[in-house]
Amino acid sequence: MPSGTHRVAVVGVGQTAFGALPHPPRALLRQSIHEALASVDKGISPQDIGEGYLATLGFGGWQIGNPASLLGEELGLPGLPVSHVENACASGSTGLRQAYHTLLAGAADVALVAGVEKMSDTPSARRRYWLGVSGETEWERLAGLTFAGVYALLAERYLAERKLTTDVLGAVAVKNHAHGALNPHAHLRKPVTMEQHHAAASVADPLRLYDCCPVSDGAAAVVLAREEVARRFTDTPVWVVGSGGGSDFLALQDRESLTRLPATRRASDEAFRHAPFGREKVQLAELHDCFTIAELLALEDTGLFPEGEGPRATTEGRTRLGGALPVNVSGGLKSKGHPLGATGVGQVCEVFHQLRGEAGERQVKGAERALTHNVGGSGATAMVHLFST
């Protein structure tokens, strides 16, 4: 890395409610962008935006190719340089990483990153294809493995290796549902008990209904600015202070382990390499919990907890709001919802509000440093970002 600053400011965020919504993707996108612009404390004009990134899988095939141009249309800036980025469920954080690099390079002063997905009105066969295609195709999807089935294999191996019961999965579900119940933007605003978790239908053994995130619609947008111009837009920016990426084999069978995601490890190591603080200083984390097992994997793969500590930290309540390191206080993908392309951008919205002390009932007291983690597919791509006040 060159000398000089590695900071970029988040100066505004916007997010639709996540859920089964009647709106088309373009309307969701519009709402999130306009909210993000309106949220900038000292005001911002669309003309201030110098580059745009759109994160979406175009779930179900939403009939629009070349979709990044919608950013310019919605901003009233039909000239804006734009890019469509996509890394399966990690698309949102991939857009964030691109924007971060572009601003560090000085190629623009201000960038917009928006993510959107419309999943709820897709016929179920098509939905299975679009979910399954984010895993591996030849040996997994076409052999009949669903996407929940892929994570079920990881969960089964994890529980067996560590001699644990599904109570630990239930503990993640109960916690994230409790958090999501406090979030007005969450898809599932409904606490669940351990008894409800255990009694729910099996989706892919050992994963039951409350181990799985919902199928959500939604959009999120963030406005980022170079450090040199950030104070023109707000006196209380939230700084992006680290970005890391990683990848892995698509197929589970090609990987060394079923209970570690090396893509997350690589991403986390890179993010912390140049960051102004270490893992022990992180005060809240939004981790990719598309299934409860994914949060357990991420607790250790990010290095936030030492190897073997994730389950105990969870069952002891250390990752709960009020615990030593609250994880997914937004509700996470599990309860807040998972509109694929919007998810990684929505994590930044949560962190922005938390680090500015604006998170209401789910505020992590005194939070100054946060981590976001976003996984593509079953771990073939991953991104980690670090934030501070």
Place this chain on the structure above:
Amino acid sequence: MPSGTHRVAVVGVGQTAFGALPHPPRALLRQSIHEALASVDKGISPQDIGEGYLATLGFGGWQIGNPASLLGEELGLPGLPVSHVENACASGSTGLRQAYHTLLAGAADVALVAGVEKMSDTPSARRRYWLGVSGETEWERLAGLTFAGVYALLAERYLAERKLTTDVLGAVAVKNHAHGALNPHAHLRKPVTMEQHHAAASVADPLRLYDCCPVSDGAAAVVLAREEVARRFTDTPVWVVGSGGGSDFLALQDRESLTRLPATRRASDEAFRHAPFGREKVQLAELHDCFTIAELLALEDTGLFPEGEGPRATTEGRTRLGGALPVNVSGGLKSKGHPLGATGVGQVCEVFHQLRGEAGERQVKGAERALTHNVGGSGATAMVHLFST
């Protein structure tokens, strides 16, 4: 832009032949990546690569989600931070722009950009969808307009406004076919005459068969390095010295003009803003000629020729190999072929060989400065890049 250098080196390139090929996309990708690595003069190890970008539309739906992870798999580096980028037919140059920013930011020393598309074995109904979706959907594709039909509207208006005949379209076709006949990697290695052009079947009036690029398979890859490390890999790098992007309304009906592409104008202005040379110094250009009319538009929208000069420059032979400013000496999309995601990356391969004097029969003598131009859809996105020895 910050002070300091804005140069990034191209240190290696690889490209499959373009054409109707039997290979699956992954095999094409592999070939282009391995050729790019092997082409680096002083050698390179996959471990030197710090970030990867994959450009593809996944034409026809090639059954692999999260495809950027294939870059790591093919390099034997299943940890590499990777991103899948997509701006319709401008995807390849969008990957180049991202990599350029990432290297300027110092986030990596070396990056790989690869593009791939497999189009030839897609059923025709599906092909119509995938081609059409790059234009506008609600008012164009679903109303029955084909993608050739979109460009035919532009051509019709252009010829009418300028009081020209289809001879000027034919002149582009004849020139680019003559160039492509000299390129061993071209899809259509076949000169055509003006008589053949005029006698060919109408595709979408006024566009005839030889006005349209073929449906091609292929892949291309380039290795880029920060200036600080470039000499470790070669003594004769080709420098990327400018990058510009632009966008526009998706639908033709929303645009101010049918005979200008403002996205190209915005992209070209940005690329030249910080470049060490002006438009008058460009010695060869690879312009996006998916249809012959597209090259005519680009001649002026890039600013390489003054408004109104494009047709005469073409018919007088100024854009031919041996002319004052040869355009599409590779054969262009028209004759070299247009495997969507690979196209913008393939343009860089051509420029690399030209600026190093390695282009054989189609060498532009003494070429030291070049421009590439890549359009998404009917102009809703566009990228322009500048190169020098």
